[in-house]
Amino acid sequence: MSELKEKLKQQIVDQLNLKDIKPEDIGDDTPLFVEGLGLDSIDALEMIVLLQQQYGIKMVSSEEGPKVFRSVNTMAAFIESQKGQN
Amino acid sequence: MIRTPIFIQGAGSISPQKTWDKKILEEGFVAQQGNRWPCIEPPYSDWIDARAIRRMSRVLQRCNVAAQLAMNEATIDCPEAIVVGTAMGCLEDTWSFLSKMVQNGGERLSPTSFIHSTHNTMASHLALHFKCFGHNCTFVHRTISFENSLTDAILLLEEGAVSQVLVGGADEVTDISFDLLNQLGQIKQLESGENSPGFTDGQPGWIAGEGASFFVLGNRQTASSYARLVDVQTGAGYDPEEIASRIEEQMASLDPGKTLLLAGHNGNVGEDSITDQILSQSAPAFPVFRYKSLCGEYGTASGFALWLASHVLKQQIRPSTSGFEPLPSGELDHVVIFQQSGPHHAFIRLDRC
Numbered sequence: 001m002s003e004l005k006e007k008l009k010q011q012i013v014d015q016l017n018l019k020d021i022k023p024e025d026i027g028d029d030t031p032l033f034v035e036g037l038g039l040d041s042i043d044a045l046e047m048i049v050l051l052q053q054q055y056g057i058k059m060v061s062s063e064e065g066p067k068v069f070r071s072v073n074t075m076a077a078f079i080e081s082q083k084g085q086n
Numbered sequence: 087m088i089r090t091p092i093f094i095q096g097a098g099s100i101s102p103q104k105t106w107d108k109k110i111l112e113e114g115f116v117a118q119q120g121n122r123w124p125c126i127e128p129p130y131s132d133w134i135d136a137r138a139i140r141r142m143s144r145v146l147q148r149c150n151v152a153a154q155l156a157m158n159e160a161t162i163d164c165p166e167a168i169v170v171g172t173a174m175g176c177l178e179d180t181w182s183f184l185s186k187m188v189q190n191g192g193e194r195l196s197p198t199s200f201i202h203s204t205h206n207t208m209a210s211h212l213a214l215h216f217k218c219f220g221h222n223c224t225f226v227h228r229t230i231s232f233e234n235s236l237t238d239a240i241l242l243l244e245e246g247a248v249s250q251v252l253v254g255g256a257d258e259v260t261d262i263s264f265d266l267l268n269q270l271g272q273i274k275q276l277e278s279g280e281n282s283p284g285f286t287d288g289q290p291g292w293i294a295g296e297g298a299s300f301f302v303l304g305n306r307q308t309a310s311s312y313a314r315l316v317d318v319q320t321g322a323g324y325d326p327e328e329i330a331s332r333i334e335e336q337m338a339s340l341d342p343g344k345t346l347l348l349a350g351h352n353g354n355v356g357e358d359s360i361t362d363q364i365l366s367q368s369a370p371a372f373p374v375f376r377y378k379s380l381c382g383e384y385g386t387a388s389g390f391a392l393w394l395a396s397h398v399l400k401q402q403i404r405p406s407t408s409g410f411e412p413l414p415s416g417e418l419d420h421v422v423i424f425q426q427s428g429p430h431h432a433f434i435r436l437d438r439c
Contacts, residue, residue: 020136038137045197052194 004076012072015050016043028073036071044069051075057082087317090244093439094312095304096162098155099393100125100148101297101381106155111401114409115380121276122264122294123382138215141198143178145258146211148298153212153252159310160302165252167221168209169238171231173385175205177260208256220248229427230320231255232386233434236303237318243305254300255386264294274353292352295382299389301396307439312396313421317435326363329431333368333424336433340420342371346398348391350425351376352383361426369422375405377423388425388432395421399438 009023012032021037030036033044047069051057057079059065068078099105102123103115116126130139130147133154139147149170157165179202186195201207209224221242225234232255239253267273274291303315317336323329337345347369351358365374381390394405398421403410416438423434 017140019131019140042141042197042201049194049196053190 001076001080004079005072008072008075008079011050011054012047015046026072029071032069032071047075051079055079055082088240088244088315090305091307092240092243092303092305092315093307094301094315094392094396094436095250095308095310096156096159096302097299097312097393097396098152098157098159098301099297099299099390100128100152101299101390101393102126102295103380105297105299105390105393106151111397111403111410115407117407118293118382120293121274121291122259123296124259125296141202142211143176143202143258145176145178145256145296145298146202146207148258149208149212149254149256149300150215152256152298152300153216153254156254156300156302157216157252160250160304160308161310162250162302164216164218165220165250165302166218166248167239167242167251168212168216168218169221169223169225169235169242169251169253170209170212171225171227171233171235171255171386171389172205172208172257173226173228173231174257174263175226176202176207177258177263179203179207181260181262212252216252218252221251228430229385229425230430230432232299232389232392233318233320233432236315236434237320239303240315240318243303246305249306250302250304252300252302254298255389256298257296257384257386259294259296259384267294287353288355290355292354292357292378292383295378295384295387297381297384297387297390299386299393301392311400311439313399313436314439315434316420316437317433319433321431322429323431324429326360327367329426330364330367333364333431333433336435337369337372337422340372340422342369342373344417344419345372346395346404346418346421347372347374348377348395348421348423349374350378350388350391350423350427352378352427354383357427361424364426364431365424369424372422377405379407380405388423388434391423391425392434392436395423395434395436399436 106128183199183203205226206224239251377391
């Protein structure tokens with residue numbers, strides 16, 4: 001799980017081209033949107049693409065988004081829970 | 087002719103010359119080499135917030151900073167309207183989006199490159215950045231895109247819909263577009279380190295340039311005003327004699343001793359011979375400077391010419407391929423920009439103010 005979180009942080013920085021943020025700056029529980037990293041709705045779409053590209057996971061319900069993309073912890077937990085289902 | 091007084095209140099340009107730095111007026115131009123002239127870029131992060139810049143391709147960064155330069159000179163934070171011309175749009179993002187579409191079979195596409203792959207990205211991006219809720223339009227009309235964006239801005243000002251407009255033109259050359267143009271035989275054949283031939287080598291092909299030039303046009307003369315925009319005309323047609331007659335009419339009222347003609351020769355012997363034929367008939371007595379010898383050829387290079395013309399009139403200086411020469415005050419009253427490319431030609435006239 002820890003390895004997955006580190007990998008996710010690097011992928012977030014790369015996918016969103018976060019020039020002023022290093023992967024180690026992102027805490028496992030740091031909120032990704034608004035008050036945390038300050039990501040926005042276009043970033044949310046980029047994260048959905050990231051999950052599809054890197055982990056083969058398709059988000060089917062729009063209601064899942066806010067819960068899944070709350071932090072690196074919630075993203076990692078979601079990826080783990082989807083293993084073998086997609 | 088434009089019916090109401092319209093002034094260039096601010097001008098900003100990113101080009102293959104260091105046009106974003108005022109020192110260029112003293113330091114002069116750089117001699118470019120090879121057949122692809124990239125922009126000399128400013129430190130974009132000094133101008134654009136890191137969170138905003140991360141989604142901008144290079145051409146959007148150029149548009150943003152060139153627009154800021156013009157707006158700073160005009161001392162405005164937000165224009166009342168934004169109009170942009172581009173011949174080819176955001177090529178880098180378009181290529182990125184299309185190649186991912188092919189690679190991924192139409193799935194898993196990045197929204198950022200999709201959003202930026204459309205031509206109207208340029209004006210809309212600026213509107214979002216500067217929070218401008220007014221008129222917003224991007225014109226994509228090949229080599230007269232910039233002139234048509236000027237025309238739209240002029241109409242807005244003439245109608246009294248706005249008191250000032252941000253208007254600009256931008257195009258980029260990418261590895262892919264350069265390679266394709268090269269394969270099509272459009273580019274002058276030069277080694278990468280070879281000195282450029284000064285646009286008079288008598289050979290086919292042109293040198294690929296790029297750039298973004300923006301202006302604040304307003305209905306009143308301000309302390310920062312460069313010049314008065316008097317006329318913008320575009321036309322279509324292949325007959326050089328017919329084009330020459332139209333240009334001759336426009337030049338008839340101008341004194342050759344008080345006028346500089348900035349001509350859009352691009353170094354391609356075939357196209358330049360047509361431009362020469364038009365100008366030798368319509369303006370034989372007027373001094374001519376070939377502005378693309380500084381910025382290369384691209385669809386909105388006349389935006390660079392307007393930046394050059396603005397400085398020439400305001401500072402009373404004459405351009406050469408190495409820099410500017412001072413002129414006695416009041417020496418130049420008019421600058422005319424003429425370019426002809428394929429079926430299109432365009433004419434812009436500026437007067438000293």
